[in-house]
Amino acid sequence: MLEQIEGERGIARMMLQSAIQGMPPYLDRLEQAFERADWKEVQRITHTMKGLMFQIGAQRLAEQFKAADLHLKAGERITLDEVRQWRRELADLVAALGSWLD
Numbered sequence: 114m115l116e117q118i119e120g121e122r123g124i125a126r127m128m129l130q131s132a133i134q135g136m137p138p139y140l141d142r143l144e145q146a147f148e149r150a151d152w153k154e155v156q157r158i159t160h161t162m163k164g165l166m167f168q169i170g171a172q173r174l175a176e177q178f179k180a181a182d183l184h185l186k187a188g189e190r191i192t193l194d195e196v197r198q199w200r201r202e203l204a205d206l207v208a209a210l211g212s213w214l215d
Contacts, residue, residue, distance in 0.1 A: 132169045133207055136162075140200050147193055156185035162199075174202055 139162055146154035159181045166175035177199065181191045 129169055129210060132165050133203075133210070136165070136203050137200075139165075140196070140203070144193070144196055147191075147196055152185060152190065155191065156182060159185060159191070171206055174199065174206070177202075 139158055143155060143158045143162070146152075146158060159178050163175055163178035163182050166172075166178055177195075181195065184191060
C-alpha cells in the first residue's frame with residue numbers, strides 16, 4: 114500500500130483508518146442479507162469488501178472475498194460461518210495494525 118501512495122504514511126494511515134471503520138457496518142449488512150437469503154445483496158457486499166481489502170493490502174481477506182464473490186456470481190452460496198470468520202480476521206487485522214494506526 115505504501116508503494117502505491119509513494120510512501121506517504123499519513124495518507125496510508127488515513128486510508129486504513131477509514132477502511133477499517135467502514136468494515137463493521139459492511140459485515141453487519143452482509144450478515145443481515147445472508148439471514149434474509151438476499152444473495153444479490155450478499156454478492157454485492159462481498160464484491161465491495163474484496164475491493165476494500167485489496168486497496169489496503171489485506172491480501173488474504175481480499176482473496177477470500179474474491180473467492181466468495183466468484184462463487185456467488187456462479188449461483189453458489191457461502192456460509193454464515195465464513196461471514197463470521199471474516200469478522201474475526203478483520204478484528205485480528207485491526208489488532209495487528211493497532212499501534213501503527215494510533
